[in-house]
Amino acid sequence: MKVTQATFEVSAVKPAQYPKDVLPEIALAGRSNVGKSSLINCLIERKNLARTSSKPGKTQTINFYRINDQFYFADVPGYGFARVSKSVREAWGKMMETYFTERKTLKAVIQVVDLRHPPTADDQTMYQFLKYHQLPVIVVATKADKIARGKWQKHLKIVKETLELQPEDPLILFSAETRQGKEELWRVIEAKLEI
């Protein structure tokens, strides 16, 4: 995918605020600080369109980015940040439930996990939630540059087994640092978008 245009469209907390033109959409989900913003910036080749935040868990809005006037990336707020209050967690849960159940244009969800560690209980819950809603998931295991090449397969296997990854859902090894996996991920995204 050649990204010629990538613009921040809107932040939303409820459906009335989502973009209204009927472009297909790919959502991105992941634990706070997992590397989701870095992944988006790497894909669209912008240094800082999706803000890499030093305060994980702060952004509680769904941020829509319009790409090539062809589709949207919907960046949903990170989960599993221990220090947010119960009321913030509940609001997050409601917002996610609404988005994932009501967004008709949603084609797939990229779930970002850390290749270095087994997926957390929150990662498992997120994956199960997406599967419960029958959404196609693309699991991206990022920060591959942080572990030795010889250990990649072992770590991928742990990700697969811990999430109980379904055979229809691809698992992609990735690094925002080295751009490893970028082309493969774009191919999978294009297939899901049918563009």
Ligand code: GDP
């Ligand atoms: P987010 O909260 O999920 O959006 O995470 P960020 O994209 O802000 O990344 C969190 C931290 O991990 C930052 O310090 C990034 O520089 C770092 N990071 C993200 N992706 C990678 C990667 O692929 N490799 C390495 N080495 N560091 C990464």
